[in-house]
Amino acid sequence: MIMDKKRLNKFNILITLVLIGALALFIFAVKINYSTSTGTVTASVSVGNVIYLSVSPNTINFGNLDTLTSYNTNMLVTDTDNGGNIAANLLVEGSNWVYYSNTINVGNTLWNPTSLSSYSGTALTNTFTTTNIIIPQPTLTSSITSNNIYFGVNVPGGTPPGNYIQTLTFENENVTQSLYNSVSTSYQVTAYANVIGTCYIALAPVSINFGSVFASANVPTNMLVTDTDNGGNVAASLLIYGGNWISGSINFGVSNTLWNPTKLGAYSGNALTNSPVDTGIIVPQPTQSAPSANNLIYFGLGVPGGTPGGSYTQTITIENSC
Amino acid sequence: MQNKYYLLAIIFLFIFSTLSFAQLGEEAGQPFINVSVGSSATFNYLILNSGSNSIAYQIILPTLNNIPKNTTPTVLVTPMNGTLAPHSQQLISIAVQMPSSDKPYLKWQGILQVIEISAQQNSTSGMGAVIREGVAKIVTIESLPPLPLPFYVYIIIAIIVVIVIAVIIYLIRRRRKAKLEALKKSRKAATIKVKKSASKKKQIKKVAKETTRKKTKKRTVTKKTKVTQKQSQKKTRKR
Numbered sequence: 001m002i003m004d005k006k007r008l009n010k011f012n013i014l015i016t017l018v019l020i021g022a023l024a025l026f027i028f029a030v031k032i033n034y035s036t037s038t039g040t041v042t043a044s045v046s047v048g049n050v051i052y053l054s055v056s057p058n059t060i061n062f063g064n065l066d067t068l069t070s071y072n073t074n075m076l077v078t079d080t081d082n083g084g085n086i087a088a089n090l091l092v093e094g095s096n097w098v099y100y101s102n103t104i105n106v107g108n109t110l111w112n113p114t115s116l117s118s119y120s121g122t123a124l125t126n127t128f129t130t131t132n133i134i135i136p137q138p139t140l141t142s143s144i145t146s147n148n149i150y151f152g153v154n155v156p157g158g159t160p161p162g163n164y165i166q167t168l169t170f171e172n173e174n175v176t177q178s179l180y181n182s183v184s185t186s187y188q189v190t191a192y193a194n195v196i197g198t199c200y201i202a203l204a205p206v207s208i209n210f211g212s213v214f215a216s217a218n219v220p221t222n223m224l225v226t227d228t229d230n231g232g233n234v235a236a237s238l239l240i241y242g243g244n245w246i247s248g249s250i251n252f253g254v255s256n257t258l259w260n261p262t263k264l265g266a267y268s269g270n271a272l273t274n275s276p277v278d279t280g281i282i283v284p285q286p287t288q289s290a291p292s293a294n295n296l297i298y299f300g301l302g303v304p305g306g307t308p309g310g311s312y313t314q315t316i317t318i319e320n321s322c
Numbered sequence: 323m324q325n326k327y328y329l330l331a332i333i334f335l336f337i338f339s340t341l342s343f344a345q346l347g348e349e350a351g352q353p354f355i356n357v358s359v360g361s362s363a364t365f366n367y368l369i370l371n372s373g374s375n376s377i378a379y380q381i382i383l384p385t386l387n388n389i390p391k392n393t394t395p396t397v398l399v400t401p402m403n404g405t406l407a408p409h410s411q412q413l414i415s416i417a418v419q420m421p422s423s424d425k426p427y428l429k430w431q432g433i434l435q436v437i438e439i440s441a442q443q444n445s446t447s448g449m450g451a452v453i454r455e456g457v458a459k460i461v462t463i464e465s466l467p468p469l470p471l472p473f474y475v476y477i478i479i480a481i482i483v484v485i486v487i488a489v490i491i492y493l494i495r496r497r498r499k500a501k502l503e504a505l506k507k508s509r510k511a512a513t514i515k516v517k518k519s520a521s522k523k524k525q526i527k528k529v530a531k532e533t534t535r536k537k538t539k540k541r542t543v544t545k546k547t548k549v550t551q552k553q554s555q556k557k558t559r560k561r
């Protein structure tokens with residue numbers, strides 16, 4: 001038994017040695033097949049030219065604007081190329097400003113490469129304009145490049161009040177490469193402007209000379225004053241009042257002056273008072289096509305009997321109320 | 323030749339006058355101001371100058387109608403005057419203070435005026451009227467019921483009320499207690515008095531009894547003595 005065991009152990013050892021030898025041979029053979037002999041592998045890849053475009057902010061707000069007031073060309077939008085590899089020229093176009101059926105022409109928005117302290121620059125159009133604002137070529141060390149463009153806006157006289165919206169669209173282009181931005185995270189900016197209602201007043205003439213009038217005489221109600229609203233956008237009511245006629249320490253009553261919406265051939269109409277009254281005369285709402293609107297008021301004078309001679313003056317106040 | 327120059331001057335004057343002008347304007351919207359009694363409210367709007375010249379202006383406050391048995395609200399406007407630069411705006415602030423004594427749902431109305439102060443007063447010979455320009459707002463003010471107090475004020479008031487009630491109850495209870503104590507004391511004193519008087523009465527009774535007993539004894543003694551005397555007298559007589 002002991003002898004068998006010994007034999008068995010020897011046999012096992014022999015088998016193990018044979019297996020190890022076979023494995024070594026196998027590894028050696030494989031290694032020969034994958035030779036470590038040196039050589040050259042050439043790798044190549046073609047990197048294309050690419051322009052990226054991202055604009056910020058996505059919205060700009062010009063706030064409350066009245067007609068005839070401009071927003072200076074200093075509203076900033078930044079055009080960024082994040083990861084492209086060639087320079088590009090910024091292109092921009094815009095839509096008309098719209099509030100329901102009311103519009104403001106796109107050309108009332110101006111753009112400029114630098115911030116300005118006035119309303120000036122180049123008018124926006126509804127087709128792409130090459131601004132020559134260059135977004136520099138991104139590089140390995142500076143993979144994000146950008147440039148700025150500034151906007152200003154004007155509200156034409158007679159523009160109806162409301163919250164207007166305009167869409168600005170951007171493109172980046174490299175003419176040499178005939179390439180436009182390929183991937184955009186954002187390329188449109190929405191502009192907002194709230195046009196408030198306003199009314200203006202401009203009177204002509206600013207004085208009336210009734211001439212020489214005798215006591216107990218009168219002047220027909222045909223002295224004209226024109227009340228004009230240049231550029232407002234809402235209708236206005238005309239209010240009026242006056243003071244007494246004064247010459248030194250002498251005076252006679254305000255009510256001796258009459259007013260009327262239409263020209264009269266006689267001394268007749270409504271007596272002027274010393275506190276404001278609504279005449280019922282409306283200065284119409286100006287419009288974009290007719291930004292100046294007006295209405296008329298006529299005056300007449302009766303000098304009371306016994307009024308001492310002299311130069312008398314009265315102050316008449318005309319107000320527009322909207 | 324002279325006519326040509328004259329015409330040229332007129333043309334230039336016309337062009338210049340159209341280029342250089344001032345135009346006063348205002349933001350649209352008539353103020354309708356609701357104010358709770360005892361509080362105030364504000365309404366703001368813009369006046370504008372769309373021209374290329376400055377405009378000096380002044381404010382004329384509205385004259386409100388009078389409502390009997392109610393005080394007219396106070397209207398304050400800022401600024402009251404100033405100069406509008408070319409192509410500029412100015413915010414006008416109307417502040418209304420409603421007296422606390424006024425009733426709610428009353429309305430006042432008046433006209434707020436912004437008048438252009440013209441540096442040039444056109445003097446005319448004969449009968450001349452000078453025309454002033456301005457813009458105006460028809461201000462309507464309505465009184466509302468008083469504002470509710472903030473909720474924390476109600477909490478504070480409730481706490482104060484609770485404290486006051488607690489103090490009152492405490493004082494009442496203390497007074498009662500004091501009365502009760504006083505009553506107890508007086509009862510105690512009365513009991514002692516009664517006891518004292520009872521014991522006195524007892525004593526008096528005792529004394530009286532004693533006195534009576536003594537008297538009785540004396541009588542008895544006297545009687546006995548008399549009887550004894552009588553007996554002895556009888557004996558003596560018998561002898």
